[in-house]
Amino acid sequence: MRRIAVLTSGGDAPGMNAAIRAVVRTAAIRGWEVYGVRNGYEGLIDGKIFPLGARDVGGILQRGGTILGSARSPEFKTEAGQLKAIRSLNQFGIEGLVVIGGNGSQTGSLALHRHGFPVVGVASTIDNDLYGSDITIGVDTALNIALEAIDRLKITASSHQRAFLVEVMGRDCGYLALMASIAGGAEAVVIPEVEVDPEEIAQRLVRAYERGKAHAIVVVAEGAQYNATKLGSYFEKHRERLGFDLRVTILGHVQRGGDPGAYDRILASRLGAGAVEALERGEYGVLVGMIKSQVSTTPLEEVVSNKKQIDLKLFELAKMLD
Known part of the structure; x- marks a missing residue:
């Protein structure tokens, strides 16, 4: 192994x-x-390699x-697109590829691996829904951004006797919502699971009002059956009878845009180095x-074919702590 490439794919993560x-x-x-690859698999197909x-x-x-x-790449989902990507890598004499990303990105990694190209994935997604890593790059920073927003909303909510439905990211996984609700002292949490x-x-909400609370917070994952918008319509x-004046706040991509905190910088450094070490040993x-605080490897076949489950004991804990 003398020449490798690295790309980032899917949603960005601090x-x-x-x-x-x-x-x-x-x-x-x-x-x-x-060599770096611009714009993920799309750039790989187009030969945007430098x-x-x-x-x-x-300084990064x-x-x-x-x-x-x-960038998203519908073409890469086809076998023809995958072969074009490998051709680009071969034209630059690249012998190994590191793919930093989440579920969709690692599905792409597996496709290249099945075609015989040496590839290693790095677990990165703020949703923390990737099998093969207890925590993924970006999660801690995104969670702290959500928590800061909740803390700020509680201040203004208390001033106006309001309840806020706070929607965080999590299309298929409620990890961010669940952890933000516990850390933020929310009255309730709604998750897809x-x-x-x-x-x-x-x-x-009614019980919180009757207890004399000046505010109430409900944290909602965007992928829940009742997201913040639907809950807001229901509560209209x-x-x-709620007692509180109700508001909906959707954090959206604000959670993706923060500078990484210390934990994510260290985690990303360890996993990036681990990817090079994996290539070196073939x-x-x-x-x-990261599994049990150790840099670990999991076959991409297992990663793609399994769904990571959240600990529902934490959901029960959130209910008890409201």
């Missing part, structure tokens, strides 16, 4: 740049050449997003993640 930096610099120590040296990644450790860019009756949420019919077709 810490991706730290992972890119770690890949480049740990590879350079081994005397390898590193040299990336150790000094080129200086603390930056959010990804300097390489990311647990069916929730809106009337139960209404009753929780029951506003009189361990291809794996995801590098």
